[in-house]
Amino acid sequence: MDYTHREIERKWRELWTARQVYRVTEDKNKPKYYVLSMFPYPSGAGLHVGHPLGYIAGDIYARYRRHRGYNVLHPMGYDAYGLPAEQYAIQTGQHPAITTEKNIKRYREQLDLIGFSFDWSREVRTCDPKYYHWTQWAFQKMFNSFYCYDCGSAKPIEDLVKRIESEGTEGLNVAQTEELHITPEEWRNMSEKEQQEVLMNYRIAYLGETMVNWCPQLGTVLANDEVVDGLSVRGGFPVEQKKMKQWCLRISAYAQRLLDGLETIDWSESIKETQRNWIGRSEGAEMQFRVKGGNDDDVFTIFTTRADTIFGVTFMVLAPESELVERLTTDAQREAVNAYLEETKHRTELDRMAGKKVSGVFTGSYAINPFTGDEIPVWVSDYVLAGYGTGAIMAVPAHDSRDYAFARHFNLPIVPLVEGCDVSNESFDAKEGIVTNSPAAGKKALDGFSLNGLTIKEAIAKTKEFITEKGLGRVKTNYRLRDAIFSRQRYWGEPFPVYYKDGMPRMIPEECLPLLLPEVKDFKPTESGEPPLGNATRWAWDTVRNEVTENTRIDNVTVFPLELSTMPGFAGSSAYYLRYMDPQNTQALTDPEVNKYWQSVDLYVGGSEHATGHLIYSRFWNKFLFDFGYSCKEEPFQKLVNQGMIQGRSNFVYRIKGTNTFVSAGLKDQYDVTPIHVDINIVQNDILDTKVFCAWRPEYENAEFVLENGKYVCGWAIEKMSKSMFNVANPDQIVEKYGADTLRLYEMFLGPITQSKPWDQNGIDGCARFLRRAWNLYFDKNDAFCVTDDVPTKENLKSLHKLIKKVTEDMEEMSYNTSVAAFMIAVTELSQQQCTSREVLEKFAILLSPFAPFMACELWQRLGHENIVFDAAWPEYNEAYLVEDTVKLPVSFNGKTRFVIEVSADATKEEVEKLALAHESTVRYMEGKTLVKIIVVPKRIINIVLR
């Protein structure tokens, strides 16, 4: 009987919606499970077959857990704010709200076709005021907090104020922009504005004047993960470094916890490694150097991981942006230094990296090596970065390749410190060998300190100990992780719930949240960098008057300007998994009781491209909320599965140059041809439908073809899936032609979900065939439903239980491609056995349900069930059915399999021994895990595995 997928799928889609079968509520009687797929940006292009890959895998797992009796939270929503949506809106000339709405509608239609078990009643949209209320709320919490290293947690800023009032800032072990020295008395004498400025140094969300990635074409600043190789990820525009006052999140305070947390979660090693690299922990030491001619207090600090190389320091280098440059430049050198600073200022990050030209200038000052008393010239060069460490280094050209290049260029001395190393052509960077020259023969160092004869590792440790003891410096761990720049000079984002008074930012009272994004006519970014919200002057007025002034908290308000920047794309996606738990709550991000029930995401499915963006920000954001008890788990995503990217498989036709004749791929080398992309929808199994091709474009109307074997064979290549290459596979078309179940099955069958692979539609018929054959298990030759109450045969049960075992085992690994293969085998076997047994076919339908929910539902209903198949208990397999009557034993000799013998499956060791004797062999036993391995020696070696 034909499986009419269009009718049946429509019927069940409507029924599922009408009955709200995917709705979940907190049910204390059931264990919970939270499956989440990364929500999409609703872009204008709609979904292609790559998008649903992760959703399908997550959906299968969610459905499986439900069969297992779990209360499964499986929500979906839209990441609707941020640059992509806005750029699209600008391109199409429509308001982002309208295009976003339209795109969401289209996405929803496409998603609905595929049969996901999402609880849409929990949908969130980041651009919805009811949602971004809590994004703004979290920002305010961060503003009102500081990070205390002693307690390893964020704390209310009031605690810090009390501490400064009583003891000042001395001895504070907190996250800060710079170290301040304020006594309680000084604090008391400060104006309110001055005090606010001090607190800004400690807040977790703070306004900071820092070097930022400024992208003129996009008219906004960008976070580090949004810039790759000096170009913006979105659009590929050049990015320059600019000092600007921006909102920042003090994510660096959490660097160590972000690192430690990785040990507690089940993520792939590669993505953990990516995050470790991004956080970039390096252990070293800070050392103080006195300036020659200055007094004892005139010191500056450098950071090094190679404290052991102190005796090889032949010059110092400052970053051009360092404040020390001004202080250490002598009058004689001022002109040269200023010229150099001017020169480097105009270099973009891209130039700076690409050029790698050695450049620099001498400041005229000398530092004193605290160990030897040697005078060391201080230089300025842009190879030292202001943002890392202290923006100043001690240069050891013998053991650092960058210092080496610099020394060579400016003819500075190079002093080797490792026995037997050769530094005549390059530096010796490895941390191995025995230290020498430290100090050099005949010289004496401070307190007779010497590293000679030690290994590098010992020397590093000894030096660190010494500098700590002598107060020359301290052990310090640095992180590469920068604070996240949180402002965007764009329209389509969450407005900051911030107004300014006396030039200082203030939070809009919590009860006035959300602060709505105003309507503006002109939402495009301005070239000058003035945010588009500046166009909404009415908004600034109205909001303050209507929402703030009505609140007596702020007095005498007439006009206070609001913050005009908006938040970046990652703001809205940083805590959405918490909001799904309790999406309608107007009093809290999530009710604590509800949060306690759902805890955190158990399985998170999404692309690895978010490794250094969303997946770091979310972890940070959640840890912050955890510190205040708003999230009950420190890590938001317990297990992470990264689905691979689906690439496109493009097809080509070959036109003979200067003609309208096309040559089949096998013959193209005989002609001078131009390859042309051809729409994959008019090609099947690489065979071009020539008629449709002629009709495809007017210029091909009279095309002629040189065929091979009567067919036109197209060439192919794996490329990015993109409209311009005509290789976009559209899920709707596949659902229309084959049905959603086939699409689901095929996407899983393509290969392991974690792997990137090209979309090759050629194999899809195999999955469609499988589903037809599965369907036909339930019908006889006359198309009658033919499930009987017959007792299943031993063979039936074996086929079924083999399948149950395989599919169940594959579930935890999400190894769905092998599950689909197991289904195919089972169907072949059951249909050969002409199995009609209800006992078998019911269980088969349940197993099929996560993969092909439409067909499973239809079958379940025809099997006479009132309830829906999704709630049916997952079948358990019984090993007893899987035992073979006989076992095939490979018999090896000299490592080669010589023949296979069959023995009874319950053969005892004695029987096997007898058998071995028959082969003129003896037996040696080996205990395996669950099986006994018997090795027969010596004349013939029989390797026997008893299952």
Next chain:
RNA sequence: GCCCAGAUGGUGGAAUGGUAGACACGAAGGACUUAAAAUCCUUUGGCCAGUAAUGGCUGUGCGGGUUCGAGUCCCGCUCCGGGCACCA
């Protein structure tokens, strides 16, 4: 440069240290059909021998090693993909 993950037929990919290539696609042959489509059946890593059943050799990027036995474990390479990178 440092770190991570890979490499198996024409293709996508299977294989708790135990008969490598499951399953699917493609291809070849066959059945049904006036024909085509659809469906079903057979063969399908390579090489060699045989009319044939079958038999032999070879084979998981390269070179070694451990083991009765290695795609799998260990050591050393090559190549591809990814991350970090004037980060001291």
